[in-house]
Amino acid sequence: MRQTILAKRYAKALFAVGQEEDKSEAYREALNVLGDFLKEYPEAMDGLTNPLYPMELREKVMAHLISELQADQFMGNFLNLVVQKKRADILPEIATEFQVLVDADQNVSRGTVIAASKISGELQAKVQTTLENITGKKVILTSEIDPSIIGGIVAKVGDLVMDGSIKTQLAGLNESIKGSE
Numbered sequence: 557m558r559q560t561i562l563a564k565r566y567a568k569a570l571f572a573v574g575q576e577e578d579k580s581e582a583y584r585e586a587l588n589v590l591g592d593f594l595k596e597y598p599e600a601m602d603g604l605t606n607p608l609y610p611m612e613l614r615e616k617v618m619a620h621l622i623s624e625l626q627a628d629q630f631m632g633n634f635l636n637l638v639v640q641k642k643r644a645d646i647l648p649e650i651a652t653e654f655q656v657l658v659d660a661d662q663n664v665s666r667g668t669v670i671a672a673s674k675i676s677g678e679l680q681a682k683v684q685t686t687l688e689n690i691t692g693k694k695v696i697l698t699s700e701i702d703p704s705i706i707g708g709i710v711a712k713v714g715d716l717v718m719d720g721s722i723k724t725q726l727a728g729l730n731e732s733i734k735g736s737e
Contacts, residue, residue, distance in 0.1 A: 590647060615636065672708070672721075673703075691713055
């Protein structure tokens with residue numbers, strides 16, 4: 557919980573500057589790339605966080621990552637500060653929280669469509685349009701496959717869940733049969 561609170565604080569600070577400088581989108585992209593990289597390569601995260609390495613070495617690792625990201629000076633300073641404050645372990649969480657702030661600013665919601673098998677682009681577009689009408693926001697959907705739902709789809713955006721799966725319908729039928737006994 558403490559890590560999430562810290563990540564939100566860092567993300568809010570960077571977001572405020574990003575809006576002021578009109579670079580929120582560039583910062584979002586840089587943080588997402590860096591967060592994904594650190595999740596995929598734990599040895600890079602170790603190079604930034606391991607207390608056995610001297611701070612100078614950790615700063616050099618971050619300097620290399622900053623140059624690869626082609627980040628501007630403010631973003632570079634921000635990332636260096638995160639390393640110096642020994643908070644590099646929360647960089648992926650900072651990226652996630654920053655994405656939430658950018659999405660809220662742009663009136664965007666992210667959601668998931670779960671189906672038993674791959675759904676067509678046409679169906680996904682219909683679901684997206686329906687969710688946009690319900691939420692009043694632009695919706696960005698990702699697809700997941702879960703054979704356990706048997707058929708139908710489950711759409712989730714934030715707290716909204718639209719469950720049209722056969723699994724849920726069967727469970728409801730089972731409950732109504734049990735209730736009538």
